[in-house]
Amino acid sequence: MVKSYLRYEPAASFGVFVSSESNITYDSSGKHLLAPALEKIGVWHVRQVVCTKTLSPSVSSRGSSLFVNCVASSPSSLVASGYADGSIRIWDCDKGSCETTLNGHKGAVTALRYNKVGSLLASGSKDNDIILWDVVGETGLFRLRGHRDQITDLVFLDSGKKLVTSSKDKFLRVWDLETQHCMQIVSGHHSEIWSIDVDPDERYLVTGSADLELRLFYNVKHELMSGESMVNVTAAKAGNDRELSTQNKWEVLKPFGEIMRQSKDRVATVRFSKSGNLLACQVAGKTVELFLVHDEVQSKREAKQRLKNRKKKKKSAKMEVEETENVEANHDTEEAGNTLVVTVADVFKLPPTIIVSKKICSISFCPVTPESSLASLALSLNNNLLEFYSIKSDGSEKTPSIKLERTLSIELEGHRSDVRSVTLSSDNSFLMSTSHNAVKIWNPSTGSCLKTIDSGYGLCGLIVPHNKYGIVGTKDGEIEIIDIDNGTCSEVVGAHGGSVRSIATIPNGNGFVTGSADHDVKFWEYINQKPGQDSKSLTILNVRTMKMNDDVLVVAVSPDAKYVAVALFDCTVKILFMDSFKIFLSLYGHKLPVLCMDISSDGDLIVTGSADKNLRIWGLDFGDCHKSIFAHADSVMDVQFVYNTHYMFSAGKDRLLKYWDADKFELLLTLEGHYAAVWCLAVSNRGDFVVTGSHDRSIRRWDRTEEPFFIEEEKEKRLEEIFEAYMDDTFEDRHVPKEELPEEGAVALAGKRTQETLTAADSIIDALDVAEVELKRIAEHEEQQARGKVAEFQPNLIMLGLSPSDYVLRALSNISTNDLEQTLLALPFSDALKLLCYTKDWTSNHDKVELVCRIVTILLQTHHSQLISTPSARPVLAVLKEIIYARVKECHDTLGFNLAAMDHLKQLMASRSDALFRDAKSKLVEICSQQLKRLEARTENKTEKRKKKKHKK
Helix, strand or coil, X not given: CCCCEEEEEEEEEECCCCCCCCCCEECCCCCEEEEEECCEEEEEECCCCEEEEEXXXXXXXXXXXXXXXXXXXXXXXXXXXXXXXXXXXXEECCCCEEEEEEECCCCCEEEEEECCCCCEEEEEECCCEEEEEECCCCEEEEEEECCCCCEEEEEEECCCCEEXXXXXXXXXXXXXXXXXXXXXXXXXXCCCEEEEEECXXXXXXXXXXXCCEEEEEEECXXXXXXXXXXXXXXXXXXXXXXXXXXXXXXXXXXXXXXXXXXXXXCEEEEEECCCCXXXXXXXXXCEEEEEEECCHHHHHHHHHHHHHHHHHHHHHCCCCHHHHHHHHHHHHHHHXXXXXXXXXXXXXXXXXXXXXXXXXXXXXXXXXXXXXXCEEEEEEECCCEEEEEEEEECCCCCCCCEEEEEEEEECCCCCCCCCCEEEECCCCCCEEEECCCEEEEECCCCCCEEEEEECCCEEEEEECHHHCEEEEEECCCEEEEEECCCCEEEEEEECCCCCEEEEEECCCCCEEEEEEXXXXXXXXXXXXXXXXXXXXXXXXXXXXXEECCCCEEEEEECCCCCEEEEEECCCCEEEEECCCCCEEEEECCCCCCEEEEEECCCCCEEEEEECCCEEEEEECCCCCEEEEEECCCCCEEEEEECCCCCEEEEEECCCEEEEEECCCCEEEEEEECCCCCEEEEEECCCCCEEEEEECCCCEEXXXXXXXXXXXXXXXXXXXXXXXXXXXXXXXXXXXXXXXXXXXXXXXXXXXCCCHHHHHHHHHHHHHHHHHHHHHHHHHHHHHHHHHCCCCCCCCCHHHCCCCHHHHHHHHHHXXXXXXXXXXXXXXXXXHHHHHHHHHXXXXXXXXXXXXXXXXXXXXXXXXXXXXXXXXXXXXXXXXXXXXXXXXXXXXHHHHHHHHHHHHHHHHHHHHHCCCCCCCHHHHHHHHHHHHHHHHHHHHHHHHHHHHHHHHHC
């Protein structure tokens, strides 16, 4: 019989609560912070400092490419997350469920932004494209192509009618979303543009790059540039500089000036606060620069003060005659036109900085401004840390300043750097992990951190019998004894002159063996009592030392305590007798040093993993190499047998965990989940779960299920995955030169062809074939009834009691809205014509009018030329022309009637209530404009009085 195995599946992931490669953002209420953690998104309650929800994709869709790259929150409870595989998921933050998945990008999603209403979502990707998505309809509207490099940021303007995008190609592009074309190209940056943002009033747009200053642009609304060219863009292409001019267009962005920065690092993020009074500039370092943004009244006040200071300087300093005449002439021209020139320095003032201990990865302003402060700012650091700052005003109105206070930080949940070793207790009740400055005790079942103990850089660990103490070998050559119950480091022993690379327990439980870079292998015994200390404390004693010829990388002890295996830096493994230290076997064969090894529980096999990417299985009786397996695409970092079996797990720098049969030398499973190198693993003594630690700071648990599998089936699955990975080659020939995009950009379809769309197209074709056969059977039955042969009609059971038309409609309704367009494009013309014949029956269902209109529109646009030249299609098109317009008009009238009724109810409620429905923001803008006009009138009267006094004198 064919041998079966039990499958292992990912069960839990813990230790990471904020990713360093993604951004953080607040939700619309400002109470929760959305922090991406690898493939998950944690929803943190800021005041309670508790993760209330976790937005995680299904286990079946997880993989090495499902990494959250960016998140964006809408004005409602919806949250969008972009992933490394190009997909976008829309989450309902209140329910914690995934509403829809949008597929359109061919590269990782790098930028997401909602419009103010939340009905549209714009996404940018590494494939250089921008896609506009209809959030309500859950479908892509169109794709904008024009940038020559990765999209870094995007922002909506003019109530969502325009979109500004930035890219690594050093250009800004302004897109008109109504006409779907690029209306302006802005140049001037000398390096990649990394971030852009616009203030809430859409007055200024700020861009950040590697330049020493921030570029500032006016947002000019509804101003038509007449005559000559409006925008001149100097673009460097193929080594030749040329000017691009666009005529008779709307100018959206006008250069205003530059804001000088203090830091020399490149800009990572620029963001305005919700009220628009602050601008934060986060650089790719440890600082965040803050700028006060003045409104129009304050800006003009600063400009007047600047002119007064200039006059005082002119009076005090003795300048040359020519210079004084030029300055006075310029000043006279300003006053002659009664215009006050406001510069960038008058608008953006007082740049204080936030300096933290680690590199900042992302920032986010709270949308709700707290009382007695200007804003709240959240920071994510690259060491798995979140910090929150309160920004307060400290000073008078004439000389305002900013005071920064750190309110709280979230830091005890996970390791600050790589997880270098994981060790399970004998009863699998807790897990010990080591890192560069801490040892953490976890509950492997729930993933909760039980204790955090400060320590050195732990490279290896061991839990002694009775599960009360832990032994940690550090990079400094010390051995730390960890009291697990008290959560303290009870003793530090200077054991080696070099880093302790490996610790192996002796089977009798009386001690352990350590191997170090100082060429020593030392044997230690436990002593439960030390003179002058409490009898309960544990200490260790070095009983024997074995000197080797090279650095010791790994040590392992056989289950019968007869042999000790030592892996050296010279790529060999020495197997020695424990009692006499005489060499029993020398294992040669690896081309690079052995980094890990393990001996099976029966003592028959020893497996070694090396930096040459190979696993070698040896017999411990004669030292013969049973098999050399090319196991990983990078160095093999850890390997371990399952107790009482010859099955083994291996982990490598290629981010994979692999399950092997050492007797048949077969790969059983490949487990994907980590997003960086896997440093270590630990297998439970019953083999029911495996724990791995990685460079991505996460600890993952893989559980054994009751589902059996066979080797041949897994081989077929791996071949299918390879086929699907290269499926894009069948859709488009990569060797054909790509189409050169025009400078003004181009528009394309939003979706992309995937395996799901091909499967959906096949399901539609099958439904059409089944319905066609059923219609023929119905026609034959009617003919028999007409002839007098009465027989009971037996419907097809596959159709589930539906009519042929409803059965085809059911197949179409099961397709997601985002995949419908690409699915219909994959249909051949003959099936598309059959589908058009059914649409006239579906229009009677008012709920399906929108779906029918979309199907008919897509099919007409795709097969227009063939439909015109096909005589059999003319009657169908003539019927659809009469029916669809009437049905759409009915739906339009129904919506208009409902909207009118809602407006009427609104007016009735307003008439009965004292609180009228008023737009508070428009009222506030009106009051501010009136005050501004009064101030301008006062300043004009003062200047006129001064002029009259001068004339009188």
